Amino acid sequence: xxxxxxxxxxxVVAVMTAKxxxxxxxxxxxxxxxxxxxxxxxxLRERTLQDTTAWRVVESLTTEIGPxxxxxxxxxxxxxxxxxxxxxxxxxxxxxxxVSFPKWVRRSERADVVGAYAQPLTLTALGGSPGGTVEAEVxxxxxxxxxxxVPAGSLAGRIAFVDYTMQRARDGNGYGPASRIRSRGPSAAxxxxxxxxxxxxxxxxxxxxxxxGITRFDxxxxxxxxxxxxxxxxxxxxxxxxxxxxxxIRIALDCGWNGIGNSFNVIGEITGSxxxxxxxxxxxxxxxxxxxxGTGAIDDGAGVAITMAAGHLIGRLPKAQRPARTxxxxxxANEEQGLYGGKVYAxxxxxxxxxxxxxxxxxxxxxxxxGFNTGAxxxxxxxxxxxxxxxxxxxxxxxxxxxxxxxxxPIAAEGAAWAWLGQDGTDYFDYHHxxxxxxxxxxxxxxxxxxxxxxxxxxxAASADGGFGSAPKAPEPTATAKP
Ligand code: ZN
Ligand code: ZN
Numbered sequence: 001x002x003x004x005x006x007x008x009x010x011x012v013v014a015v016m017t018a019k020x021x022x023x024x025x026x027x028x029x030x031x032x033x034x035x036x037x038x039x040x041x042x043x044l045r046e047r048t049l050q051d052t053t054a055w056r057v058v059e060s061l062t063t064e065i066g067p068x069x070x071x072x073x074x075x076x077x078x079x080x081x082x083x084x085x086x087x088x089x090x091x092x093x094x095x096x097x098x099v100s101f102p103k104w105v106r107r108s109e110r111a112d113v114v115g116a117y118a119q120p121l122t123l124t125a126l127g128g129s130p131g132g133t134v135e136a137e138v139x140x141x142x143x144x145x146x147x148x149x150v151p152a153g154s155l156a157g158r159i160a161f162v163d164y165t166m167q168r169a170r171d172g173n174g175y176g177p178a179s180r181i182r183s184r185g186p187s188a189a190x191x192x193x194x195x196x197x198x199x200x201x202x203x204x205x206x207x208x209x210x211x212x213g214i215t216r217f218d219x220x221x222x223x224x225x226x227x228x229x230x231x232x233x234x235x236x237x238x239x240x241x242x243x244x245x246x247x248x249i250r251i252a253l254d255c256g257w258n259g260i261g262n263s264f265n266v267i268g269e270i271t272g273s274x275x276x277x278x279x280x281x282x283x284x285x286x287x288x289x290x291x292x293x294g295t296g297a298i299d300d301g302a303g304v305a306i307t308m309a310a311g312h313l314i315g316r317l318p319k320a321q322r323p324a325r326t327x328x329x330x331x332x333a334n335e336e337q338g339l340y341g342g343k344v345y346a347x348x349x350x351x352x353x354x355x356x357x358x359x360x361x362x363x364x365x366x367x368x369x370x371g372f373n374t375g376a377x378x379x380x381x382x383x384x385x386x387x388x389x390x391x392x393x394x395x396x397x398x399x400x401x402x403x404x405x406x407x408x409x410p411i412a413a414e415g416a417a418w419a420w421l422g423q424d425g426t427d428y429f430d431y432h433h434x435x436x437x438x439x440x441x442x443x444x445x446x447x448x449x450x451x452x453x454x455x456x457x458x459x460x461a462a463s464a465d466g467g468f469g470s471a472p473k474a475p476e477p478t479a480t481a482k483p
Pocket of ligand 1: 363364
């Protein structure tokens, strides 16, 4: 290459580099958080720890609305409540995203041991269960595997009972195997010929509260009445069976699917300060619906309150401290029966997933946050470390675990970078999906710690100089037949 051609060659390289950079601006440099934002976050953190907005919000929701089963009259009131809260809390923009789903209703439920040991049992229908009254002999199984192993037809005309004990854990990892019984047990019972299904509740306390939750029936099966017993009642049933005689119970459930439910994701935004970057959003939220037994305080009034309050406090910062990007706080519709709100959100925004700066949901109660992690790209590791440093004084450590919350799961699956703020769930399953999920189970100091963590995390993510790697997922490779 002669001297004459040197300049144009450099120019071509420079143009190509600029083009590559424009196509993938993030890949070219490391994401960092400006020092001024880090300093603002320290003040925001300390102020939030003293703030009681989250408590007032969750108190209002659980007191004035109470239980809010998806599609119910109370759910509709909760939507109006959330809209009004965002406005009262000074959000710049409030909007609704319609969400539809099959509506399930619970009217009454009762169970009794019949015969020589006649007595009532405390249980609750699983969400999605049909109504009906069945009376039959009970057959006990120690776990799901035992039920799934029985030959087809062997439970003809009987009621299957799975008596598995859920294990307590800070990160709630005992819920996986316990909730699998709820989702897969009824179908396994039907395949074996059973006419009813009961399980020991997926819970960790010994109070006489059954734990509800959604179940599903596999295609082609005729659903049977399916319910969860309070833990002491499951133990009672086990003792009665140990007496060695055939034992009959009667289950009478009045519940079932009833048309289409309509609700909304209720969304509040604090608009970003940067003319271009304000199109990008940091998404935080919780779910607005709850089961009908308690008042939905820890599941998930707390998550709604934590994130609404965090957004409010960021919105109240002096104008010069406003983050560049928009903060989007979402009270998701119908998480409990199948992530309906989260799926609608992902369907609307998957085409612009790169504009979802970072997404996180609070849906594991109101215990103190102890862990932090993200699914961010390598080029954002400095920014992630800066956020972790700002969270440290709250007693939060970086850990290699966690994932996106349930409702942001669908948008994360489309390629949005997620963050995990892991709450201490040691006692979460003492109350989860029971009549005992009420406001008094929330510790105001822990709630404030949660709010401070969300405020700091969301503020810094929205202020970052660069992104966290959100990008459309590469199309799945064409499936090839396995040898
Ligand atoms: Zn929840
Ligand atoms: Zn739940």
